[in-house]
Amino acid sequence: MPIEDYKIERAQAEDAVAMLKLWQGIPGLGLGQGDDEEALRIFIKRNPSTCLVIRDKGSLIGTVLAGFDGRRGYIYHLAVHQDYQGRGYGKALLNRAMKELQALGAMKIHLFVLRDNPAAAAFYRQQGWQTRHDIQVFSWDAGR
Ligand SMILES: CC(C)(COP(=O)(O)OP(=O)(O)OC[C@H]1O[C@@H](n2cnc3c(N)ncnc32)[C@H](O)[C@@H]1OP(=O)(O)O)[C@@H](O)C(=O)NCCC(=O)NCCS
Structure with missing residues (x-):
C-alpha cells in the first residue's frame, strides 16, 4: 500500500x-x-480518540494505544507489521496519537521502551523524544 493511500482510523x-x-x-x-x-x-472504549489503527485490505498493519489520565498522556504499543515497516506508518500513527492527546489537554506525554529494544529507542529519539535520566520507573503489580 503506498503511504499516500493509508488512512488512520480509530x-x-x-x-x-x-x-x-x-x-x-x-x-x-x-x-x-x-x-x-x-x-x-x-482500554479502547475508555480512549476512543487516541487508540488508532491503519489497515490494508481490511487487515491491521499498524496500531497505537494512547490514553490521557487527566494530567499526562501515555503511549503504548506503537507497532507496524514487519512487512510494512520503514514506510512512514509508525511516524504517522505516533504523530496522530500525539495530536489527539494534545486535543484532550495532554501537554506532556510519556512512553516506555524496554531496554532490550534499542531500535524503538532510536526511532523515538529520531522523532525528537527525549530519554529521561532523572526519573526511575516504579511499578506495583497487584497480580503478582
Ligand atoms: C518502531 C516502529 C513503530 C517504527 O515504525 P515504522 O513504520 O517502521 O517507522 P517509519 O517508517 O514511520 O519511520 C519514521 C522515521 O523514523 C526513522 N526510523 C525508523 N526506525 C528507526 C530506527 N530503528 N532507528 C532510527 N530511526 C528510525 C525512519 O528512518 C524515518 O525517518 P524520516 O522521518 O527521516 O524518514 C516499528 O519499527 C515497529 O513496529 N517496531 C516493532 C515494535 C516496537 O518496538 N514498537 C515500539 C514499542 S515501545
Missing part, C-alpha cells in the same frame, strides 16, 4: 483480537498484563 473494541495477533508477530514489542482481549476492549 480502533474499535472489536479490533482487540486482531491487535493481539499482530503484536505477537512483531519482535521487540513487550506484551504483558493488560494484553488480553477484555483489557484491550476496555
